[in-house]
Amino acid sequence: MPPRLVSLAILVYWSIAAFFLLTWEVLPELNLGYPPDLRSIASAPGADSGPVSWAIDVIDDPRRPEARRTVGHAVTESKRLPTGWFELTSKVDFDAAEVLKKTPLAGVPSVRLSIQGDYHVDPRGDLQRFDMKVKGADADDDLFKVEGRLHDGVMEVSSRGIASVLNRKLKFPYESRSVVYDAMRPLDRLPGLHVGQRWEMQIVNPLSGTVEKARVVVEKRTLIDWNGDSVQAFEVVQRMGGMGGITARTWVRLDGVILRQQVPLPVVEMILERLPAGAPRPVAEAGREAAP
Template sequence: MNREVRTERRYHAPRLVCIAILLYWVVGASSLIRRDVLPELGFVRPPDLRTIASAEENAEPSSWSVEVIDNPLSPETRRIVGTASTTSSRKPEGGFEITSTVAFNAGGLLRGTPLSNDSDSRLEVGSHYQIDPAGNLQSFTASVRSDGDPDDLLTITGTRHKRKLKVVCRGQLPLFNQTRTLDYEPRSLVQNALGPFDRLPGLQVGQKWETQMVSPFTGRIETVGVDVSRRCVIHWDNSPVTVLEVVHQMTPLSSRTWVRPDGLVLRQEVPFPFVKLVLERIPSRRTPPGLEVPGR
């Protein structure tokens, strides 16, 4: 009997850690839905689903490492805790399909935070977008799964009908079970923050636009300012690379994305409480040292 109780406790502990991560994601990142409007300096439209999917169409699948910055004073020193991949393909009728998968070690992600633990459980976040030939979202799904758990921790589905987007959220806690109907602007973005886009074409320094960020978990809506702030140089693939730095401002968090002038996304920060999380493109699908055992 005691052995059964201990086994049950071992089973539930990683599950509670994963649910705790979801709760902090809800409070801190506060969104999986993004709606773009015209930039304030309206000389160029910001990237939308059509331009993003078209730019990715003939590209090979991209791979990313999920990395944590433990010391903000040393941002180039990062710990690898997982991997991500993105693919895009054209459908026979002319539309597009974008898919992304992110897998990371929950214990490695939270190391050094108030939620730190020795759990080896892994979380997998999957996203799937269906885009029509005009560049409008048809539907999307996003799910969060923990290894060893037969059911998804969280599933979000979105279906567009004309200028309305119905979002249904289902999870293992009552907090997650909600349905929302949102206004949808033509060709506007819907993005999972942990599902990186491969490319953001057409950026120029000085572009600014606002994004309405809506949480299907809580119904909370907040405005995010997006600014292509400057041209700078970062170190990537063992070489200096000129990039455009895109800043996303959201209370109380902010994040940055670094995009090569041809639109290729090289690096992006993910807003997450307690943790400086970065998605780093893996050059030519190479596997960096340590990636086989994330979080160790």
């Protein structure tokens, strides 16, 4: 083939290759679209396929993030009701003494806590009400309760505890279809993500009734080990507070399924790890380490 034809063939090849590279890898990241909202989370494909189980692990040494201890278990579920509303429920069980076992607060008596969450989202995607209850594992009475009710674009939050000093009320403007969720509740899905997306969400602490605004950004694509495989995932970062505030991370498979969530606590780092369908429920045991 004459040199000019060879050069032309190479040019055409690289033009086609560059087009597909731009289409597959670059343009999807530039087409940011809308951030996830409660309606898209609740109605995402597979969202109502049944309960999702999570292991609650603790990382004692930040230099060895792969070495974790299992301290509890969580179950989340999303349902579309016959009325067109969506219901998102969660139940988180953990041993507070095991969480603090290798911290300066070690030695506290074993206290098993159960946190139950119930969120009701209307067909439009607005969170109309939520309830969070903290109980002792073997107790019927609530140790702490947080309620949220939407009235005329304002979310009114009230909390009540076993001591009156824990009772409080607060409110904040609610932006239509925006995400409000419990800091201890793993979300099931974040559909439609692209690198560079930014949004804000409100995070409620079920142990204090406080509400914190989090600034969220989809930072990058990365690879994580999950269920024995290397999986492509978006790394989503949530930042709360100013300088020196709290930073949490969530790893979301490219199809929107959340695989892992980080819950940074004052003296320990907690990880919520999605379990494959059919996996046995994890058991919190002294000294037991979870597989990374």
